[in-house]
Amino acid sequence: MNKNTASRMAELTINGKTHLMPILEGTEGCKAIDISNLLRDTGCITLDSGFKNTGSCASSITYLDGDKGIFRYRGYDIEDLAENCVFIEVAYLLLHGKLPNAEELDNFKMLLEGFALVHEDMIHFFDHFPSNASPMSILSVMVNTLCNFYIEMGDDPLTNIDITAARLISKIRTIAAFSYKKSLGQPLVYPRQDLCYCGNFLNMMFHKPVRNYEVRPELVSTLNKLLILHADHEQNCSTSTVRLVGSAGVNLYASISAAISALWGPLHGGANEAVIDMLEGIYADDSNFEKYIRKAKDRSDPFKLSGFGHRVYKTFDPRGKIIKKACDDILLSLNVSDPLLDIARELEEIVLKDDYFIERHLYPNVDFYSGIIYRAIGIPANMFTVMFAMGRLPGWISQWKEMREDPGTKIGRPRQLYIGEPRREFVPLAERP
Ligand code: ACO
Numbered sequence: 269m270n271k272n273t274a275s276r277m278a279e280l281t282i283n284g285k286t287h288l289m290p291i292l293e294g295t296e297g298c299k300a301i302d303i304s305n306l307l308r309d310t311g312c313i314t315l316d317s318g319f320k321n322t323g324s325c326a327s328s329i330t331y332l333d334g335d336k337g338i339f340r341y342r343g344y345d346i347e348d349l350a351e352n353c354v355f356i357e358v359a360y361l362l363l364h365g366k367l368p369n370a371e372e373l374d375n376f377k378m379l380l381e382g383f384a385l386v387h388e389d390m391i392h393f394f395d396h397f398p399s400n401a402s403p404m405s406i407l408s409v410m411v412n413t414l415c416n417f418y419i420e421m422g423d424d425p426l427t428n429i430d431i432t433a434a435r436l437i438s439k440i441r442t443i444a445a446f447s448y449k450k451s452l453g454q455p456l457v458y459p460r461q462d463l464c465y466c467g468n469f470l471n472m473m474f475h476k477p478v479r480n481y482e483v484r485p486e487l488v489s490t491l492n493k494l495l496i497l498h499a500d501h502e503q504n505c506s507t508s509t510v511r512l513v514g515s516a517g518v519n520l521y522a523s524i525s526a527a528i529s530a531l532w533g534p535l536h537g538g539a540n541e542a543v544i545d546m547l548e549g550i551y552a553d554d555s556n557f558e559k560y561i562r563k564a565k566d567r568s569d570p571f572k573l574s575g576f577g578h579r580v581y582k583t584f585d586p587r588g589k590i591i592k593k594a595c596d597d598i599l600l601s602l603n604v605s606d607p608l609l610d611i612a613r614e615l616e617e618i619v620l621k622d623d624y625f626i627e628r629h630l631y632p633n634v635d636f637y638s639g640i641i642y643r644a645i646g647i648p649a650n651m652f653t654v655m656f657a658m659g660r661l662p663g664w665i666s667q668w669k670e671m672r673e674d675p676g677t678k679i680g681r682p683r684q685l686y687i688g689e690p691r692r693e694f695v696p697l698a699e700r701p
Pocket of ligand 1: 565574579635
């Protein structure tokens with residue numbers, strides 16, 4: 269962003285001296301005070317634990333308004349994209365900044381199909397994880413090691429970024445499905461050219477040599493929707509990880525691998541698995557909601573209601589609304605009743621009426637209902653965060669690409685307020701008390 273375009277200045281007065289800082293204006297009324305010269309001019313840094321109020325970049329990919337519950341990719345409302353697109357169409361949008369026409373989408377599909385296999389030598393790696401290994405750890409390792417097998421990024425990572433992006437988007441689903449099959453001790457199911465992106469994934473997960481898997485269109489459409497909703501979410505923890513790690517100049521695969529690790533945490537993408545654990549706990553506890561609500565409100569107890577609250581949204585997460593409806597639709601269409609859905613609905617109702625949650629603007633987030641859909645599809649809980657990673661991948665890649673294309677990008681290197689010991693005299697070992 270060009271600092272010369274700043275039309276207004278912010279004033280900061282320290283010890284009677286006023287310092288001027290440009291106010292930068294983005295679109296949709298977004299504003300930022302450029303403090304990059306603050307240390308040089310004042311001797312002070314800014315301190316903002318958890319980056320609650322700190323922008324790390326200017327981006328044209330995703331727009332969020334947490335107060336109004338607005339969420340857009342490249343200017344398009346999430347509601348329209350989730351209703352009308354398939355996942356790879358949205359992946360193209362995020363990567364290229366425009367919706368593909370029919371020919372561009374066909375070409376993108378063909379590119380993805382061509383990259384669906386993983387190198388056979390990599391398949392042996394799966395044999396050496398313990399059978400109870402976390403699929404998130406396997407995913408992170410496998411994605412990291414892709415750089416050893418597909419070295420086209422070379423010295424100029426942007427030249428082949430479209431190829432690398434397609435490789436990653438295609439292979440992540442093969443790696444995810446293979447890790448699941450390995451955990452069951454079942455033979456791997458290879459990708460098929462005649463199936464779409466989501467259909468292929470479902471087939472690789474659930475087909476068995478002794479039993480054909482029927483790829484049901486309603487499951488494919490629900491999965492497309494879920495992946496679209498997860499495809500980007502501006503500068504969250506894992507995306508900031510992609511940018512921070514990538515800013516050191518490391519390759520895209522290593523940057524994405526780091527993001528997968530960040531996503532794994534229960535306060536971030538791991539919340540979808542934690543939600544199911546929590547709902548199962550409430551169910552096993554004879555629907556003792558009161559106990560869980562009490563624990564969540566108790567400041568001395570680290571327990572939080574998983575699937576509630578969000579750093580940015582102070583109203584309903586727009587993704588949560590779409591997912592809740594998709595959840596109702598798919599359970600109805602499959603004629604499945606899930607007691608955990610009843611628990612989830614009742615918990616949501618209690619929370620939305622409770623002053624503690626109202627005062628803190630805590631609403632269901634994207635993770636609250638997604639796990640129930642995954643269960644209905646047949647995906648086990650330990651794969652939920654892997655599903656999130658598959659969905660988020662186009663966003664991570666687009667953010668990495670945007671960062672690398674920006675000539676103003678510098679290595680990410682936050683400052684700190686040192687609160688340790690002042691200088692002390694060194695004491696030789698023999699003289700220490
Ligand atoms: N249950 C109970 N209390 C909560 C919850 C919750 N789920 N979330 C926030 N609070 C409380 C906090 O204890 C705090 O209370 P206080 O003001 O009395 O101290 C207040 O609400 C503000 O919360 P913070 O932790 O300051 O909010 P922050 O923006 O740092 O955290 C987060 C956001 C991590 C999502 C938090 O709401 C949380 O832990 N939620 C549960 C985990 C979860 O669902 N994560 C998924 C988020 S979506 C995603 O990443 C994909």
